[in-house]
Amino acid sequence: YILNNHYKGFTYECRNKKNKDLCNGLIGTAWISEGLLSSYEVTKNKEILKRLLTIYNFHPFDYNKAVWPNRVEPNGDLLTIDRTLNHQIWFASGLAMLLQKTEDVDLQRKLDVFLNKLPKLIKFTNGLIYHTIGISKEYFKTRLKRFLKRSYRNEMKMKEAGYQNFNFLGLLILDKYSNSTFLNSAFLKKAITKLENPEYKKLLSDNNYAYPYNPVGIESSVVYSNLGFNIQKVIEKLNNQFEVTWSKECFGFSKTNDENTLNARLYEILYLDKNYRNKLFFDTEKGKWIYK
8 A cells, every 4th residue: 555655756745734744754754664665574575675776865864963964855855854863763664674674885885884873963952852853953952942931841751751761662773684783782771771760751641742642662662572681671661652542442553643543553563573472462351461
């Protein structure tokens, strides 16, 4: 379906919302790529690889800053930078997945430059990953805005708490499909430790960017499983998500403003380390995950 619909010649039309881009920044292409490559695993349709190579090659790359500096609309229009860090990370992870299945010298060079400089592009605030990518203009612009406007500062703190694990998941995919080792790196240790901080857990409560929007329980369980945490801690994180958003009556996530998207993101559970995944069982009566 995705291969034959919503493609306009340059990128996909991922949303149609007033005053928003149609491509949904870089994350739109990243999710399209992930879905198409999953389809390729089953169909082996070479047109999928050709399509994605075309799309990624349409995106300019800034070798000096090591970022993709433009959003590309479905009609080919180049828009300003997508300054959201997790969008740049997930765009790169989609590219890494693609380059595991086909070759492109130029795209591989771009990915290598991004991976090499990524640690410098990730900034932190008390263990939270800064939402904006760490290039001078974009980073300091938002730092100044936070300093001048308390409401914006508070909103971004909540957003960064909600997106912490989404960043980790993107980095995990990069590690899986490239030669990087970000998730186990020293510079991320404090950010990962933050997940058990009582203040951080409090930030996830009544947070529109957390459980009802980003499935932080699933994402943190995936991170923990791939870092070798004990299975009880992995189950605890999974059940945190299901306790907040799962509905036994609907047999799905329903305690959210966007049921379709949150339920679609259940797929993230497949990134659990297979040794953990094979030992987990979902008790439909209790709506809880258990160890079998």
